[in-house]
Amino acid sequence: MSVEDVLEKYKAGEVDLTEAIEKIQSNYFQDLGHTVVDHNREQRTGSGEVVFGSGKTAEQISDIISAMLDHGSNVLVTRIEADKYKALTGLPTFSTYDAATAMLSCVQTKIPPPETSIAIVSAGTSDMKVAEEAAITAEFFGNRVLRVYDVGVAGLHRLLARLDELRQARVLVVVAGMEGALPSVVGGLVDKPVIAVPTSVGYGAAFDGMAALLGMLTSCASGISVVNIDNGFGAGFLANSINRL
Amino acid sequence: MSVEDVLEKYKAGEVDLTEAIEKIQSNYFQDLGHTVVDHNREQRTGSGEVVFGSGKTAEQISDIISAMLDHGSNVLVTRIEADKYKALTGLPTFSTYDAATAMLSCVQTKIPPPETSIAIVSAGTSDMKVAEEAAITAEFFGNRVLRVYDVGVAGLHRLLARLDELRQARVLVVVAGMEGALPSVVGGLVDKPVIAVPTSVGYGAAFDGMAALLGMLTSCASGISVVNIDNGFGAGFLANSINRL
Amino acid sequence: MSVEDVLEKYKAGEVDLTEAIEKIQSNYFQDLGHTVVDHNREQRTGSGEVVFGSGKTAEQISDIISAMLDHGSNVLVTRIEADKYKALTGLPTFSTYDAATAMLSCVQTKIPPPETSIAIVSAGTSDMKVAEEAAITAEFFGNRVLRVYDVGVAGLHRLLARLDELRQARVLVVVAGMEGALPSVVGGLVDKPVIAVPTSVGYGAAFDGMAALLGMLTSCASGISVVNIDNGFGAGFLANSINRL
């Protein structure tokens, strides 16, 4: 029952004071609650719903997808490995699964893309999985994505050759493992927001992405911010949020 | 000599092939070089120049400021402690120094602000210095700044009471030390980009900002990215970059 | 032989001085010893015995359970995976095994619950396993448990909607992974003791629970203390200890 309804019913004497206060409070939080907030968000930003698949059972995920689709939302499931994906039930025909990134998209309503595009830049072939997680996320939210892969700083010419492309994007996601130097170099070449994603690619002193993470946080270039190690989804989500401003 | 000039001179036979190639190369990098890039950037974004004062002498800083002002730029110097500030020479009358943040601004050309504003949110009074570094940086680049201070998560009502204000900003900088939980909460309440700034406020297991940094990187909310510990400048710079998109 | 008996026997000349001193000493430590202390504790607090299953063989665990049950105690075994559980011998009919938390309870004497209850609060579905370890532990010791799950800080309304419930508990166990911000928020909303449990849920900079642990230790809220990562048992045990004061 909406706040408006409560107020009307109270005015009409259909609920007493105690009951009205109680309903308003629960309603109010419903106004702030999961469903309401989500609808508002989706209307404003073209966002769909995202489910973090890791740590949930196939049954739980199947339920969540059904509920969301019924509600009219698009649904993106991240980190759902092939075995778990195969155990899902009731998937719609329009769902697509990407085994390399372990992502499942169910898009029932195509979202019109913004004019501007998001560049996803990656340092090496091993970083591609994380870069694709960012790219697929950004595309799920209806963005145009420009992929610029395998342009690590040890082969600078490869990066410089694609500089014009990079400069056309409205926001850049830069993905790198090992020493994570690529965002610093890109950040010095463009004047757009750069979202840096450290990956766990590397061995030894890479410490599962720690070296790249620290490198990106201490970057000598301005206009860079960082998300968690391997968090391609987070970068793609944020890039969409910036691209739709 | 610009690339155009070299080409003209070469056509006119005033320089030979070897010399022309050499000049073009050096010129080309000048085209990408410090001054050129800076002018382009400033024309597009309204940015001025920023000098990181820490680790430079008063003489060096004085020289840099003079050169930049002569070039017509606004100049912002960060992390310049009072003693070093007092040793500067040749400062213009329109320069202003803020002792609390150790920042010096020299604005000779007021920049028209974007329509939208940047919210700077801080958790506690001890985080205010870093928050102000972000705020002054954003204002230096001509932005409207909304300060929402002392709204840490242990007193949630203080934050919720100002929710409408937060939701009016185009981009939010959220500053917190200790456990650094504020960006997660804010990120769950707004659908705009959130730039999280961990501070070194705290003691013991805060490990000079490490606890806040890790907390922000692993936030359960989406749409958040993180800059270095105490890096108010970086957050303000990035916020400007997003606000001007 | 009790200290009293030794004294009587010595007085009666049945043991000589050397022997008496020796017996008193060993007896004295028996007065402080395993069995004695356990009986006292159980009589006072209604506690049963708890066995940490990890690192013990099925044979060892079977032996311990038998001995304890013979002694009249209730027995709780934690961290006993399904394979090891199946290899146990001589289990009583009244034993119950919970596969999700890998816990085995053998309760032969139902303990009357205290008037007050313990709230177990968790941030996400992935934290549920640890939360349930705390809940089952608290219930094993005869407490009423209120489960408030999946109320992480990124969806604040979900937490606020259940605030009244939280405020009715005498002590709260708050379980969270990733940035571990939930105890700070809960600690600011209630004025009861909060036991924070960091979980190893998360990836990258979560560092297997380190981020949550540091966050909870440096919480800006008062009245919070922390147990080891994933230590649901410890939190449930301590909550019982507080609830029975």
Next chain:
Amino acid sequence: MSVEDVLEKYKAGEVDLTEAIEKIQSNYFQDLGHTVVDHNREQRTGSGEVVFGSGKTAEQISDIISAMLDHGSNVLVTRIEADKYKALTGLPTFSTYDAATAMLSCVQTKIPPPETSIAIVSAGTSDMKVAEEAAITAEFFGNRVLRVYDVGVAGLHRLLARLDELRQARVLVVVAGMEGALPSVVGGLVDKPVIAVPTSVGYGAAFDGMAALLGMLTSCASGISVVNIDNGFGAGFLANSINRL
């Protein structure tokens, strides 16, 4: 305006629907707001207000103390070094300053103590400062405190000699630096809640309290929880909260 008032006014037609919804929302959060919550808390628990002095100016602290005293609260200021203390203005005659712990108490209304007492146990003389911070905090909130100092595990007999005293407390705060083993030993000897406080006492591999912190978190005894390094205040506050249950 309270929720009730808004409802009445709306019924009476004095506010329209939009305004009513708006007022209810702001009111609701005011119900959760700073002042209200604080007064409630103090009435229920006998607590006064606590100010963390570190990182605030003498002026700010003077203002806060005045406001709180005017409101009728007792005030405790922690981590206020002697120089800052001397710069305070307008202190009441009944304020007392303890230089060793850098704490200032202003108690205008003596709080009747609970029947039960809190034991503060410390391992070595160097840990005494943190132990006293806990003790003074507990006393500020009106508790009876039993000090058991300098009973580290390397001289076990000193601890055992005072065992009866320890067992009479309702809750124990155990303070230790270096390897931080004391809470494990105490936790095995009593069946009351133990709040462990690691201190930064030690050198080398003590890593400013890290060794003690890790030791306490991984304690082999049950019924122990941990607060931040050197956080005597937090332990005293929590002990009061438990002692008043």
Next chain:
Amino acid sequence: MSVEDVLEKYKAGEVDLTEAIEKIQSNYFQDLGHTVVDHNREQRTGSGEVVFGSGKTAEQISDIISAMLDHGSNVLVTRIEADKYKALTGLPTFSTYDAATAMLSCVQTKIPPPETSIAIVSAGTSDMKVAEEAAITAEFFGNRVLRVYDVGVAGLHRLLARLDELRQARVLVVVAGMEGALPSVVGGLVDKPVIAVPTSVGYGAAFDGMAALLGMLTSCASGISVVNIDNGFGAGFLANSINRL
């Protein structure tokens, strides 16, 4: 050719000066070389040879054992898992394999034990594997070993009950995981050298033995030194070295 032989040959004119110097040098290092040093050591200390099995193939280990046995040495192989043990060839009939510690002993010459004994003390049942590695090593070198297991500090009475035994040993190896507090307590009760062995037993903030290691290094008791995490062999070897002084 031995140094003596070279000198004789040089005196006899069979080698010239340059050649003699060269041969002496290479010979000299052979005098310090593997075999020579080993013989000396074994004669003085009763030691046999020890092979670290981890990271060597079954073939390599078989070869080494054969060579050593031929030379008359006793041989101890540590960290040789059951699969690798089964793949060994040419083992003598007097060899014994302990699957729990993954150790293989081949003792062809029984060594007379010193008068004094070595105590091996462990905190919990999970630490027993490491404790046994120390015990078997000490016994391999011919020592009398006193096992005092499962006497962790959370059940102090168990330790105190066996104090007289502990005090009879000439040197003590104390093995503990989790918070590693046992060596501090033992070190305060005896005045003999204590060799502390942290184990990787524990979870979460135990950090695979780091908590125990730091705790032992910062012990408040004197007369304690520490070996690597899980290094039962190293402790047993050192205890033998001290016991034979």
Next chain:
Amino acid sequence: MSVEDVLEKYKAGEVDLTEAIEKIQSNYFQDLGHTVVDHNREQRTGSGEVVFGSGKTAEQISDIISAMLDHGSNVLVTRIEADKYKALTGLPTFSTYDAATAMLSCVQTKIPPPETSIAIVSAGTSDMKVAEEAAITAEFFGNRVLRVYDVGVAGLHRLLARLDELRQARVLVVVAGMEGALPSVVGGLVDKPVIAVPTSVGYGAAFDGMAALLGMLTSCASGISVVNIDNGFGAGFLANSINRL
């Protein structure tokens, strides 16, 4: 189109000014581009191409090898496990695979070795895999390699006996795990560049090579530099680069 061609065409009026500038820029970066740089490098240094096999699929690696061989290069693939190696297609008959180091070499053009040689020194048998990665890399680039294995510092005589050999090398790669002390000792005995390679050999406080890495970085000997943990390839590559100066 080369810079020279652009200039000629511009002089001839075949391209206009805008087009000329654009072509020069893209051309300039092509002058720095992948192929050109590689050909130059191979001509100067006798290097072939190296592929990091880890994180690439068998298909990708097969493609890369084919392309490189067609171009006339030798190819070295590192970290390609046996399963992936077996899945490769189109390998030439002259390729050789080393299962112990997981390296694949395809040498179609034998490179004449420099006069001088590279010594690869290792501390223990468990370090041999990394040492061989360095040795095979150095040999792939046509160097003479002197292997000096199993000469760890705990058996100093073994190292000293081979000192003359070490001193004949032009550059030394020194490989060690555990405490990583060997480079310090070798560095004090020779006056040639020493490349230290920490390995992940060890357990407990070895922290997967961290102890060795820190030890080598803080070596008290001069003339030592360090590569990543287990990075035999990097050391062999650098040694070749120095040996060919």
Next chain:
Amino acid sequence: MSVEDVLEKYKAGEVDLTEAIEKIQSNYFQDLGHTVVDHNREQRTGSGEVVFGSGKTAEQISDIISAMLDHGSNVLVTRIEADKYKALTGLPTFSTYDAATAMLSCVQTKIPPPETSIAIVSAGTSDMKVAEEAAITAEFFGNRVLRVYDVGVAGLHRLLARLDELRQARVLVVVAGMEGALPSVVGGLVDKPVIAVPTSVGYGAAFDGMAALLGMLTSCASGISVVNIDNGFGAGFLANSINRL
């Protein structure tokens, strides 16, 4: 009252049962108590008392010294800086202060030295302070000390030249900072117990002694154990304990 006395008095009816049990218990712990244990220890081992000066006031230290001297003990105070030393009162004429190590010895009864000696070996001149702390401690307890300083592994010849001396000691303390490799080399050259002391000497990746500490813990030589960073006192104390066996 001793246990014997209590028994006699109880037999004689002078104390009743309750009182007897109580007295026995307190007496028992007094048998383990501070004074008793200390006297026993001193009689058996020739030890005096040691006071850790850091974190105690000059007044406290003066009091402790007086009490101990009155009791007939020798007293050693460690880590007492010059300023604090000068503020001591009532020092006897036979006290000696060493400013370099900040140690104060008050020896009223010379202790006859054991036949055997302790070698203190240090790597560099900067490690000398810690080495001297070990040496002075060992001498305070009446040992003969052989100093072998500045024999770090980068100049191996210096160490080898003094090998015979090292081999004459019964136990060795080996002190080293930076990479801490010296104990491994010494441990491979002698067959006596080696106590390794990491120092905080070094910079950068030495991490205040962490590199040396990890290196020593993971030493490839057997017969080595480790004390805390800079803990010369602990090493000297343990060496005495071993030398007096």
Next chain:
Amino acid sequence: MSVEDVLEKYKAGEVDLTEAIEKIQSNYFQDLGHTVVDHNREQRTGSGEVVFGSGKTAEQISDIISAMLDHGSNVLVTRIEADKYKALTGLPTFSTYDAATAMLSCVQTKIPPPETSIAIVSAGTSDMKVAEEAAITAEFFGNRVLRVYDVGVAGLHRLLARLDELRQARVLVVVAGMEGALPSVVGGLVDKPVIAVPTSVGYGAAFDGMAALLGMLTSCASGISVVNIDNGFGAGFLANSINRL
């Protein structure tokens, strides 16, 4: 007595067999001893002696310098702060002190430089102190040094503009703080050995050079090795060693 002398005396019957062996052994190590090795090194490499000034007294340093100069060596003292420098006695007139790097050079014999040069490259002005330590060290050993300063990766054009210079050096020292990305970029542009020097420049997640150190160790470019944080001397020394090959 030299080995030759011993052999002659033995042949002549002046020493017996036992004595001869003993003398040869001690003599042999003198052949490897301090002076001999140093003279050999200097004759071969043109090196002088280097003294690490930190942690030595002015008196000690004065003595060492005198002894070395008397021996004919050049002397370089590193990390000798101005106060200590001023307290030195007996310095020759040809000594020069550089306050910015705290280095003192005493060159009595100019060393002819190699044909080739060493490039010292630094990322920012704050890294200059470390870069100069490398440069002065290289020059002390007689090398030609090319300084390329302030060419950090965020302003790539500055680096590219000086590429030809970089490519003329035989070996490069690359100095960078913060994220330490410069060596990766330089390593991809040149095919000469690159010695990377991380500096402690930066704040927050730079962790006193840790971020730069990890970044350099995990560099995606080949041909790079790393020295300790801020170890300009070590890099200069190694560069000389490579440049003189």
